[in-house]
Amino acid sequence: MQPKNTTAPPVAQEPSEIPNKIPSAFIYYTVDVRTPVIRQTGLPILVKALAVELYLALSVEFPAPKFEVIIQACAADAEDRKSFERRASRNKDLIISCRSADRPGYEYLARLGQYGEYDPRHPAPQNEEVPFRGAHGDSQ
Numbered sequence: 001m002q003p004k005n006t007t008a009p010p011v012a013q014e015p016s017e018i019p020n021k022i023p024s025a026f027i028y029y030t031v032d033v034r035t036p037v038i039r040q041t042g043l044p045i046l047v048k049a050l051a052v053e054l055y056l057a058l059s060v061e062f063p064a065p066k067f068e069v070i071i072q073a074c075a076a077d078a079e080d081r082k083s084f085e086r087r088a089s090r091n092k093d094l095i096i097s098c099r100s101a102d103r104p105g106y107e108y109l110a111r112l113g114q115y116g117e118y119d120p121r122h123p124a125p126q127n128e129e130v131p132f133r134g135a136h137g138d139s140q
Helices: 048-061 078-097 104-111
Strands: 025-034 068-077
Touching: 025 048, 025 078, 048 068, 048 078, 048 104, 068 078, 078 104
Parallel strands: none
Antiparallel strands: 025 068
16 A cells, blocks of 8 residues: 555545446447538437448538548447437438438438528429438338
């Protein structure tokens, strides 16, 4: 044991108690858009394939070299998983529902309100070559 530090208060001399908590975490992804001035972080995505899909859609809307679109892998505490799952589920539905638009990246951003208030009565032009549409993949 180390000698006591007589100049420190008694609380500082006591060893801190380490909780018996097993650390646990999960991985999620965000698709971020960077410029030399600002970085816009996206919503959480739990499936890497969806992150890649969104990356490809946003890369068309934000061409290089002026913009840089990146997929960021992040870790979060398992205690926050329910909150992340709720937000990621909404984001997943949004990404999937924009697949059939002519410009999926633009439609995704419009639905997030990046271009002002979104009016669902005026949907985006649809790409007729996409066989499955919507969040459930229904064929039309």
